[in-house]
Amino acid sequence: MEKKKPEGEKRENSMANLRFSDENPAASGFGGSIFDMAAGACEGSGGDKWGTLGFMDLLGIHQDFAAPSLFDSFQPPILSSSPPPPPPPSSSELHQEILHELQLENKQLIQKQQQLQGLPSPASTVPESSEVLNNPATPNSSSISSSSNEAANDEQTKTGDDEEQDQDKTKKQLKPKKKNQKRQREPRFAFMTKSEVDHLDDGYRWRKYGQKAVKNSPYPRSYYRCTSAGCGVKKRVERSSDDPTVVVTTYEGQHTHPCPITPRGSIGISPDSSTFGAASAASFIVPQPQYLHQQQPYIYTSLPPLNITTATATSSSFINPSFPAFLQERRVAPPSASSLRDHGLLQDIVPSQMRNEAKEE
DNA sequence: CGAGTTTGACCCGCGC
DNA sequence: GCGCGGGTCAAACTCG
Numbered sequence: 001m002e003k004k005k006p007e008g009e010k011r012e013n014s015m016a017n018l019r020f021s022d023e024n025p026a027a028s029g030f031g032g033s034i035f036d037m038a039a040g041a042c043e044g045s046g047g048d049k050w051g052t053l054g055f056m057d058l059l060g061i062h063q064d065f066a067a068p069s070l071f072d073s074f075q076p077p078i079l080s081s082s083p084p085p086p087p088p089p090s091s092s093e094l095h096q097e098i099l100h101e102l103q104l105e106n107k108q109l110i111q112k113q114q115q116l117q118g119l120p121s122p123a124s125t126v127p128e129s130s131e132v133l134n135n136p137a138t139p140n141s142s143s144i145s146s147s148s149n150e151a152a153n154d155e156q157t158k159t160g161d162d163e164e165q166d167q168d169k170t171k172k173q174l175k176p177k178k179k180n181q182k183r184q185r186e187p188r189f190a191f192m193t194k195s196e197v198d199h200l201d202d203g204y205r206w207r208k209y210g211q212k213a214v215k216n217s218p219y220p221r222s223y224y225r226c227t228s229a230g231c232g233v234k235k236r237v238e239r240s241s242d243d244p245t246v247v248v249t250t251y252e253g254q255h256t257h258p259c260p261i262t263p264r265g266s267i268g269i270s271p272d273s274s275t276f277g278a279a280s281a282a283s284f285i286v287p288q289p290q291y292l293h294q295q296q297p298y299i300y301t302s303l304p305p306l307n308i309t310t311a312t313a314t315s316s317s318f319i320n321p322s323f324p325a326f327l328q329e330r331r332v333a334p335p336s337a338s339s340l341r342d343h344g345l346l347q348d349i350v351p352s353q354m355r356n357e358a359k360e361e
Numbered sequence: 362c363g364a365g366t367t368t369g370a371c372c373c374g375c376g377c
Numbered sequence: 378g379c380g381c382g383g384g385t386c387a388a389a390c391t392c393g
Contacts, residue, residue, distance in 0.1 A: 210384070225385095
């Protein structure tokens with residue numbers, strides 16, 4: 001086996017950080033799913049060290065807000081029933097495609113869920129929220145998800161314990177894996193990033209465990225797993241076939257540990273605004289099904305002001321203990337959980353359509 | 362030498 | 378039931 005790797009293509013992140021797209025055409029025109037790191041200020045040097053914080057923020061969001069299982073509650077609005085209305089004017093198709101894919105994915109989950117539940121319960125977003133987030137009490141990575149989404153999604157199969165997941169991992173397909181026990185999926189959170197760097201550094205340490213060619217894309221999809229012991233968080237990274245500058249990252253699960261400051265310190269994890277300053281430059285546009293609420297692309301900007309400390313403090317559910325304090329602090333505090341759902345992050349992150357459906361139902 | 366990456370093979374779920 | 382594609386494993390390999 002000639003395992004020689006073309007060093008060149010191994011990764012293109014050699015390049016500096018992401019591209020500073022001030023104008024960010026894609027983002028602007030498109031309702032969203034891209035998050036643009038306008039400034040890779042990050043640590044000034046490290047190639048891939050872009051707006052790590054931004055990422056983290058996002059992650060944080062995910063865990064807090066979305067965690068409840070975005071994807072669970074996501075109602076993939078989708079195209080199936082209601083065709084994406086007005087095609088985004090200048091949005092690139094690729095975005096749509098990606099969104100589409102993501103939505104399809106969500107759709108499946110939702111369908112399952114609905115089937116299981118037997119009905120489209122509007123509550124979709126409701127219940128799970130709280131539970132999800134705070135489970136991490138247990139070192140078991142799966143803990144998180146286990147409770148939440150899976151419960152929501154696959155619950156049925158769910159009988160298994162988290163532990164199984166661990167074991168699962170090892171014995172997974174190697175052997176007699178219990179068949180009846182469907183593999184459980186943790187809540188996933190996907191978003192697109194405009195960056196030339198494939199693997200965005202979010203402060204956590206990841207280990208690549210696989211790579212696969214993506215069907216309709218010349219670019220491969222990489223699979224990463226958090227290297228922290230006990231943490232089963234996974235990350236999937238793929239580049240948009242249409243626009244190589246767009247990277248679709250999908251996180252699965254929740255970290256059961258604080259963000260390990262990488263040696264490079266890139267994480268910029270210092271709570272201080274100075275650090276954030278760098279990140280502050282980064283603005284994110286979380287995935288938003290434009291056709292749903294294409295009114296205004298929700299732009300998540302991590303700015304110093306973000307210090308907005310958790311206004312939502314009340315909603316403890318939003319605070320994930322497993323999260324680095326600073327992250328929690330800087331978390332963009334939505335006015336309220338509810339509002340958040342409607343106009344806040346969820347709106348961006350969750351295909352609004354889904355939410356709509358849920359509501360209407 | 363340990364940690365991380367590459368890559369072919371394998372398993373599984375899903376759609377047809 | 379079959380084939381396809383996604384996801385994961387693990388041996389081989391690279392790198393610091």
